[in-house]
Amino acid sequence: MADGTFAVIGGGLVGMAVAWGLASRGRKVTVFDEGDRAFRASRGNFGLVWVQGKGIAMPDYARWSRLSAQHWPGLRDELRDAAGIDIELAQPGGLQMFLDEDEAEQTVAQMQALRTALGGDYPFEYLGHNAVKKLVPEIGPQVVGGIHSPMDGHLNPLYLLRALHKGVRAAGGTVLHGPRVERISSRPGSFEVHRADGTWSADNVVLCAGLGNARLAPMVGLDAPVVPNRGQVIITERVRPFLNMPTVHVRQVGEGAVQIGDSKEDVGLDDSTRGDVLAAIARRATRYFPLLEGVRVVRTWGALRVMSPDGHPIYDRSTACPGASLVTCHSGVTLAAAHARVVAGWICGEQAPGYMEVFGAQRFALQAAG
Amino acid sequence: MMSEHFDVAIIGAGPAGLAAADILGKAGRSVALIDEQPGPGGQIYRAIATAGEQRKAVLGADYAAGSALLGALGHAGVRHIAGASVWEVTPEHRLSYSLAGRAASLSAEHVLVATGATERPMPFPGWTLPGVMTAGAGQILLKTPGLLPPSPCVLAGSGPLLFLLATQYLAAGLKVDAIVETTPSGNLAKALPHLPRALLSNRYLRKGLAMLANLRKAGVAHHRNATGLVAEGSERIEALRFRSRGKDHRLPCATLMIHTGIVPNVQISRALNLDHAWNDLQQCWHPVIDAFGATSAQGIRIAGDGGGIAGAEAAANAGRLAALAILADLGEISASERDARASADLAALNWHARARPFLDALYTVAPEFLDPADETIVCRCEEVTAGKIREFVDLGCLGPNQAKSFGRSGMGPCQGRYCGLTVSSIIAHKRGAAMDEVGYYRIRPPLKPITLGELASMELDDDDQRPAA
Amino acid sequence: MRNVSHFRRLDDAAGGKVTLTFDGEAIEARAGDTVAAAMLSAGFVAGRETPVSGSPRGPYCLMGACFECLVEIDGEPNRQACMTEVRDGMSVRRMHGARAFG
Numbered sequence: 016m017a018d019g020t021f022a023v024i025g026g027g028l029v030g031m032a033v034a035w036g037l038a039s040r041g042r043k044v045t046v047f048d049e050g051d052r053a054f055r056a057s058r059g060n061f062g063l064v065w066v067q068g069k070g071i072a073m074p075d076y077a078r079w080s081r082l083s084a085q086h087w088p089g090l091r092d093e094l095r096d097a098a099g100i101d102i103e104l105a106q107p108g109g110l111q112m113f114l115d116e117d118e119a120e121q122t123v124a125q126m127q128a129l130r131t132a133l134g135g136d137y138p139f140e141y142l143g144h145n146a147v148k149k150l151v152p153e154i155g156p157q158v159v160g161g162i163h164s165p166m167d168g169h170l171n172p173l174y175l176l177r178a179l180h181k182g183v184r185a186a187g188g189t190v191l192h193g194p195r196v197e198r199i200s201s202r203p204g205s206f207e208v209h210r211a212d213g214t215w216s217a218d219n220v221v222l223c224a225g226l227g228n229a230r231l232a233p234m235v236g237l238d239a240p241v242v243p244n245r246g247q248v249i250i251t252e253r254v255r256p257f258l259n260m261p262t263v264h265v266r267q268v269g270e271g272a273v274q275i276g277d278s279k280e281d282v283g284l285d286d287s288t289r290g291d292v293l294a295a296i297a298r299r300a301t302r303y304f305p306l307l308e309g310v311r312v313v314r315t316w317g318a319l320r321v322m323s324p325d326g327h328p329i330y331d332r333s334t335a336c337p338g339a340s341l342v343t344c345h346s347g348v349t350l351a352a353a354h355a356r357v358v359a360g361w362i363c364g365e366q367a368p369g370y371m372e373v374f375g376a377q378r379f380a381l382q383a384a385g
Numbered sequence: 386m387m388s389e390h391f392d393v394a395i396i397g398a399g400p401a402g403l404a405a406a407d408i409l410g411k412a413g414r415s416v417a418l419i420d421e422q423p424g425p426g427g428q429i430y431r432a433i434a435t436a437g438e439q440r441k442a443v444l445g446a447d448y449a450a451g452s453a454l455l456g457a458l459g460h461a462g463v464r465h466i467a468g469a470s471v472w473e474v475t476p477e478h479r480l481s482y483s484l485a486g487r488a489a490s491l492s493a494e495h496v497l498v499a500t501g502a503t504e505r506p507m508p509f510p511g512w513t514l515p516g517v518m519t520a521g522a523g524q525i526l527l528k529t530p531g532l533l534p535p536s537p538c539v540l541a542g543s544g545p546l547l548f549l550l551a552t553q554y555l556a557a558g559l560k561v562d563a564i565v566e567t568t569p570s571g572n573l574a575k576a577l578p579h580l581p582r583a584l585l586s587n588r589y590l591r592k593g594l595a596m597l598a599n600l601r602k603a604g605v606a607h608h609r610n611a612t613g614l615v616a617e618g619s620e621r622i623e624a625l626r627f628r629s630r631g632k633d634h635r636l637p638c639a640t641l642m643i644h645t646g647i648v649p650n651v652q653i654s655r656a657l658n659l660d661h662a663w664n665d666l667q668q669c670w671h672p673v674i675d676a677f678g679a680t681s682a683q684g685i686r687i688a689g690d691g692g693g694i695a696g697a698e699a700a701a702n703a704g705r706l707a708a709l710a711i712l713a714d715l716g717e718i719s720a721s722e723r724d725a726r727a728s729a730d731l732a733a734l735n736w737h738a739r740a741r742p743f744l745d746a747l748y749t750v751a752p753e754f755l756d757p758a759d760e761t762i763v764c765r766c767e768e769v770t771a772g773k774i775r776e777f778v779d780l781g782c783l784g785p786n787q788a789k790s791f792g793r794s795g796m797g798p799c800q801g802r803y804c805g806l807t808v809s810s811i812i813a814h815k816r817g818a819a820m821d822e823v824g825y826y827r828i829r830p831p832l833k834p835i836t837l838g839e840l841a842s843m844e845l846d847d848d849d850q851r852p853a854a
Numbered sequence: 855m856r857n858v859s860h861f862r863r864l865d866d867a868a869g870g871k872v873t874l875t876f877d878g879e880a881i882e883a884r885a886g887d888t889v890a891a892a893m894l895s896a897g898f899v900a901g902r903e904t905p906v907s908g909s910p911r912g913p914y915c916l917m918g919a920c921f922e923c924l925v926e927i928d929g930e931p932n933r934q935a936c937m938t939e940v941r942d943g944m945s946v947r948r949m950h951g952a953r954a955f956g
């Protein structure tokens with residue numbers, strides 16, 4: 016199954032990770048991506064490789080995120096060797112801070128329930144203000160406590176995207192930027208990808224088009240009910256190192272800038288920024304880290320998350336059009352290692368974790384019926 | 386923090402902004418005239434309100450003429466908000482600005498963007514060395530603190546401003562050691578067909594010729610058709626190397642003033658996502674506007690060099706025209722009164738436009754600044770070289786935004802002001818694509834860096850706007 | 855780098871004398887000058903080393919657009935020397951790489 020050539024639709028983090036996985040398995044891959052300006056979560060994200068708190072309502076998603084985090088050092092090394100790019104991966108553990116006792120209590124209870132569901136193997140620890148301060152001395156007095164988990168980390172998502180692009184090319188893959196894919200047609204055993212500038216055929220097609228999947232999936236017998244969710248992010252001038260581990264809303268990137276996130280807004284296909292939302296993000300960050308008050312903001316942006324109805328990934332293989340599959344998710348940074356090292360193999364018919372099938376889109380029909 | 390409401394917010398107190406404020410103020414309208422500079426005048430008439438007589442004499446009659454525009458500030462409704470940098474303009478006409486380190490905002494029925502021009506980036510190896518400055522910087526130092534650069538002083542590049550600065554330096558008694566002109570050879574031939582039309586407004590040309598004659602008389606060495614510019618030095622500039630007429634030169638210098646034309650400052654118009662068009666002769670984008678400065682966005686107009694390079698006098702004409710259109714929009718005057726009052730400024734604009742094609746064809750940018758050698762730093766803030774940008778094109782980048790995310794060009798505090806045109810142009814050359822197809826950086830607020838504390842202090846529309854996380 | 859050659863005054867127009875320090879050394883300026891003008895007239899063309907490569911930089915555009923003139927002013931890092939007026943007793947310092955918190 017799944018021999019021959021692959022057309023991967025979408026050159027974001029998801030498409031490129033899958034393409035890298037396929038190309039490094041010796042498959043012949045062509046990636047189709049849009050031009051300079053498109054909706055791209057991969058250019059606007061926060062760069063966390065994050066496990067804690069993922070899958071509160073779906074323990075298999077927690078397992079899956081953790082599996083990906085464990086695959087990360089391996090993928091980092093592969094990309095360094097293939098592309099010569101250091102993606103600045105660091106997994107020193109991560110911190111979720113709280114400004115409110117009730118919120119902290121609730122979150123800890125949810126994480127404890129998740130730990131039980133996972134049979135106890137789910138490391139994290141709740142720390143009070145003083146213990147957090149020992150770990151991260153620069154926190155402000157309003158931080159009531161935080162959850163620390165050794166599973167978490169971060170990387171430079173822009174270097175990651177570049178490394179994947181370079182790696183895929185180095186492994187013999189092709190990336191075709193240009194007009195968007197308008198249509199995919201299928202005949203038994205092959206697919207045709209149609210763009211304004213031509214038509215390409217392939218034996219297999221993998222949909223990794225982010226928000227574009229919703230439109231493309233039905234063309235190959237798949238369902239991708241994804242919608243946009245806007246996140247606004249702030250980045251500051253470079254400062255001397257002050258923060259030795261990522262936190263959910265504030266992290267210091269390799270070159271010294273402080274990245275501050277991020278809102279969650281249902282605003283449709285609008286990736287602009289809004290002063291009032293940015294102000295609120297800034298205010299929260301200065302409560303976490305008062306010393307950031309005088310640091311200058313040099314950039315802000317808005318980007319659209321790719322959200323499924325339950326926020327979890329969708330992995331599916333088409334029964335109507337064998338050879339077509341769908342890979343889409345929100346946490347494309349965290350999951351890139353799993354996508355390259357596990358999902359690409361699953362598409363090629365390799366053994367994958369037994370729980371992979373829970374990520375099929377049929378769950379939404381079941382959820383709706385139930 | 387309360388945000389005040391005005392009939393009109395004008396950004397930029399140069400000739401366009403001042404001329405518009407005068408008309409609106411006379412009509413009794415409330416106007417916020419915002420500018421980052423401490424005094425009115427814009428770049429061209431910088432410090433006009435405080436310059437002494439000797440300064441005016443050195444800078445020339447065209448500079449002194451700027452005083453006439455200051456009347457605008459006398460109207461009761463006109464509030465000059467000086468020293469304020471605007472960092473966001475929303476499509477709903479709300480302006481956020483930073484004044485003495487504090488965040489403030491205002492809103493207005495109409496917005497007039499009169500933010501003028503910036504100098505075109507002129508990248509060559511060594512242009513980042515201390516002691517290398519723009520000719521515009523040279524003029525600013527002359528206008529405000531009255532400073533003359535140390536010798537040896539060399540001026541390099543192309544365009545009227547370079548010669549104007551040389552003339553002003555001579556008038557101030559500074560010895561200009563050399564002018565290294567990079568205007569491509571053959572430009573004169575290309576420009577000549579436009580000459581007859583240009584002669585119809587020959588004041589510009591006479592001025593230009595007089596400047597050249599002055600420089601010759603003063604014995605300033607003038608190297609033409611210079612190529613291959615390299616600034617040398619470790620801690621600061623020490624010398625300029627270049628080739629001219631088949632010979633290699635190396636001129637020691639303590640200061641190097643560089644210039645290769647000015648281009649519209651499009652930060653605000655880009656951030657607002659207004660329509661822009663590429664001008665092939667001037668090698669720059671400008672927002673698409675009509676004769677009254679109307680843009681593709683409701684209630685947002687542009688006047689002056691920010692809408693297309695035409696010079697200071699034309700900027701004042703454009704400012705008046707935009708103001709008349711705003712008065713008509715506000716119902717203060719009828720459309721026919723607007724048109725009647727507009728005719729003199731429209732005619733003047735026409736007159737100014739006559740010399741443009743000739744000047745534009747004469748002073749096109751040298752190819753080495755549009756498509757610089759691999760080792761040249763193009764993004765000064767993030768120190769990204771031209772070669773890196775080409776590498777990103779090989780990796781599939783079709784435009785500057787993908788290049789930005791691959792290699793950080795345009796991510797620094799200048800927000801792409803000094804690399805945007807170059808990065809797009811390198812990509813266009815490498816791809817063999819048109820500039821319009823390559824496009825420009827997506828510009829986002831803040832247009833000028835502000836502190837996180839300032840941003841945090843911004844008022845919310847709704848008390849409970851926590852970022853859902 | 856301080857240089858023997860420095861920017862010199864065209865005239866004696868306006869502005870009383872103001873004294874500030876640059877990296878601890880007293881320099882003289884005129885009221886109304888920007889910090890960038892004061893530095894240049896005292897012979898200092900560079901105000902910082904970049905956080906990217908450590909290369910020296912100094913005022914370039916003088917109109918607030920290029921952010922090359924950043925210096926530390928009265929303890930606050932990354933201020934634009936060309937947009938800040940001098941004040942008597944002001945302390946200006948060169949910056950070396952990324953800012954501290956100030």
Ligand SMILES: Cc1cc2nc3c(=O)[nH]c(=O)nc-3n(C[C@H](O)[C@H](O)[C@H](O)COP(=O)(O)OP(=O)(O)OC[C@H]3O[C@@H](n4cnc5c(N)ncnc54)[C@H](O)[C@@H]3O)c2cc1C
Pocket residue numbers: 024025026027028029030031047048049050053054055056057058059060061062063064065194195196197223224225226227228231245246247248276277318319320321343344345346347348349350
């Ligand atoms: C603010 C924010 C913060 C985030 N933080 C994190 C984080 O910290 N950690 C984490 O793991 N994840 C994070 N994410 C999520 C992560 O960025 C995304 O999960 C990931 O980038 C999704 O990748 P993608 O390839 O599916 O989508 P995209 O990056 O959107 O890529 C889709 C690609 O498909 C192309 N395309 C679409 N339609 C077509 C078509 N018809 N033809 C051809 N090409 C097409 C598009 O041009 C685009 O290049 C964040 C997201 C946001 C918005």
Ligand code: FES
Pocket residue numbers: 890912913914915916917918919920921922923924934935936937
């Ligand atoms: S010199 Fe350019 S911003 Fe100050």
